[in-house]
Amino acid sequence: MATRILVFGSPAASVPAAVAKATAINSSAGPFEALILVGPVFTPATPDDVVDQIIGGELKFPVPTFFYRTRDLPARLAEHIDLAGRVATNLTCVGVGGVVKTKKGASIAGLGPGFDDRDVQELKFHTGIDVLFTHDWPADIATASAGSGRADVAATPKDSRVRDLALLVQPRYHFAHSPGPFWEREPFKNEGYLSAGAGGERPTRFIAIAPFANADKNKWFYAFTLTVPFRPAPLPDGTTANPYLEAAARKRDAPEEAQAPRRRRRERRDRAPRRVDPSSCFFCLSNPALAQHFITSIGDEAYVATAKGPLPQTSGALGCPAHVLIIPLAHVPTLSLIDDDASRKATVAELARFRDALTRMYEANALVPLTFEISRAGGVHFHVQVVPVSPAAAATVAEHAHALAADAGYALDQRTAGDPADDGDEYFKLACGDTVLHMSLANGVRFDLQFPRRVAAAVLGLPDRADWRACTQTEAEEAADADAFKRAFKSFDFTLE
Template identity: 45%
Template sequence: MTSKILVFGSPALDLRNALAKADQINSSAAGPFDALFLLGQVFRSDTSDELIELVLSKKLTPSLPTYFYSSKYIPPQVKKAIASNGQLSENLICLQSSGTIVTKKGAKISAISSYASSFELEKLKVQNDVDVLITDHFPLHIDLLSDSAKGKEAILSTKKDMKIGEVATILQPRYHFSPGPVFWEREPFKNEGFLNNAPAGERYTRFISIAPFANSEKQKWFYAFNITVPFQPTDPPANTTPNPYIEGSKIRAAEARNDPSSQADEEEDLIWGTGIKRKNEDDNQERQFKRKEKPKRGQNQPRPTRQPVDPSTCFFCLANPQLAQHFIVSIGEDSYVTTAKGPLPKSNSNSLDCPAHVIIIPLSHGPTISSIEDEESRIKTRKEMTKYKERISEMLAKHGYSAIALEISRYNGIHFHVQIIPVPSDKLDKVKPEFEKASQINGYKLEEREDSSEIADAEEDFFKVYLPGGKVLYILLSNDMRFDLQFGRKVLANVLGFPDRFDWKKCVQTEQEEVNDAERFKTLFSEFDFTLE
């Protein structure tokens, strides 16, 4: 089916005439249209009381469904009126800071404001098959690789937003509209696959900036187009360019490597929620854990050091008297297992009746497995942690879940550990594409390898995702690399459909809930727990 969409530039101070013009176009030979989208500011601080009253009294009602998003200013009276469902009249609807609608003909259209919260941004990122994206700012890097933008100061100087760029990279809309000072139709650019049901390299985005409604410069202020759904792969449009967002992520990564201020490495305890941050100390300070003095791939600069953390104050160590023992579900000879504080899944979100988000922690205090000096202890620790991972995987498989294990190994870390998060088997095929997509956005080089001791105990720093079937997704963490410690959790939050739970600190439970979940996991795991054999 084909949807007919109409888009207007910012109608600020002229909403009445904009809607009248829309009605005229809708009733012309070009219409009727399925929807009208108003870009930019619909209201301003100097919007007249008369116009606000017309809107609130429902006397200003367009003839076709008309949508706008919350911008920098919404009059208090209007904000109150849209608080419940965003509807001002039968055909005038505010999508708040973000929202998604589907037209009668099936076109899926998402809108996002740069004023949207982190939760709204993450929630929008999990939308599938978005045909049209509407935003209030240009996405960062949209002018890269574009010949049509060269020499156009109005385009080059327009404010560009990184958050909107991230959303656009993930959603890969077929059309992306944003208000601008002038009309600009960028060359189409190629997306890199990873989208559900879209073959790699066959989905293209057209970015279009629309000038303000009825502007004095006579710049084009509206755009009408047809879009056919569902999406079908097409031949490359004329003048197609590579993806500007991917190119921009490479530039940002290079800038971060060359910026000393971005190399400060902070780590926060991810399990116990102490809120204590341990920052790097002077590079001349003696390292607690020594390593072999041989050059490593990606380690051309001196490694920053951190102030040593004693086992008695480490919240991963059983020697710590403040250890919250109610999280512990199994203790082996060389490692132990705990449930996670602030788990990603909710207790009631799966058939397990508990989050089943657990952490495998070595008893030896050290930032990596290879930092354990005694070779026999190092081998035994890795072997037992692997056995725990396999048994937990077997337990989850019995209940229809796959175990996704996340591992960060850094010599500048505090206490090595492996997190396991259950993913329903019917969502397993989304895990690898989501990590590939997120790695591109962040400028990380993601490799796929076979699971082996070569990377399990390597002395280089790495981030690793264990997938079922013996495959591993691997990112080398070089000295000059800024890596998001919550990266794995954020990706899996999107896979699981819990974008609002990407931050563990917002998922903390009561102690009784933690106790209940730990006891439930112990019950589920009892027949697989080798320490009970």
């Protein structure tokens, strides 16, 4: 189905003029299914009578119209916005983390100025948005474009969080507010999950739109037709590489001198060469091919995802496997390799916070978390696995672990929870209830990465499920389990507070 959408730049200077113009364009060139207003609409300077007429319905946009929330909305108008973001007939504020759908099914998401990280995190779950409109321009958007030569494009401030969001949700159209120039970038390719296997491509068009009826006569409106649902198609002429990935690649390939201090540090600390880049890492959010449907919570320093090939098929009253991974956002094989002291401490603290929240959730369901982690400089991306077990099974952890360790020729150091002994930088650790089993992996000790899962499978009495490859699910099953987990975790999840 085709839907036609009209876009205006910021009409803050005169909302009544924008209503009149939209009405005229809709009758001469329409009908349009939606109007998107990119940029501030209502400000402290908006006359009271205009606010009254909007709320009272005397001043009405001709078609469903969307704007993003700004911090300085007139109080009377802000009070009038209901939970669904409606201000009046045909006028909706796309609020925090909000995604709206038109009647024909086009999904539209907006992100105003001064957003916080939580707003972005909410939107990150909505992969495949058709139209994203943001106040801020995404960082690196001019990379690989002829627009990189324009001074006005270069001078416009850009935000790396908007870039990261756009890279994840891969909108078909991305509009941004421009205080000055109009700029329509060449379409660019999206690599990864949205086009993978679909037999075509899903490019993004980025358009920075000038304020409504501006004196400089920069283009302030844009009309386009979308086919929904999206169908992959050949790339249009002039399509460029993905600017975000291209910029990341150029930074990686930057001259030796620019990266020398960091590289030296890595050489000193890494025993094995790092072979996996964030762009192809299974656990990096910046990997465009990352399987989004596993992700259940995103914090400031770490996120939680359900496990691929979960060990238990279901866990007691939870009604889902609830086998999850806590994963730092930093692409490091050991936490000690996070160079910045403050971010390393913040990461350690948030991993613990997730672990505590999960423990409370499991306990509320009469379960105990069994956690395990492998920290090795030669690894790829550190993470902690968490599997819920019954209290009776938890009591057998030490016994099973020591027996399997003896078979494998490992010596596990048994500690109790809260033991202040240092884990070291390279280690294996498995914990359940009061039992903590630790083994140093320093000095190139050989260690079977599947060992911890074998222990957990023995504890659960599920030896046939020790190999995760024997436990694969369909994507629909994976998504359903992740949803069930999210529901169960909701009241414990501090990232939603």
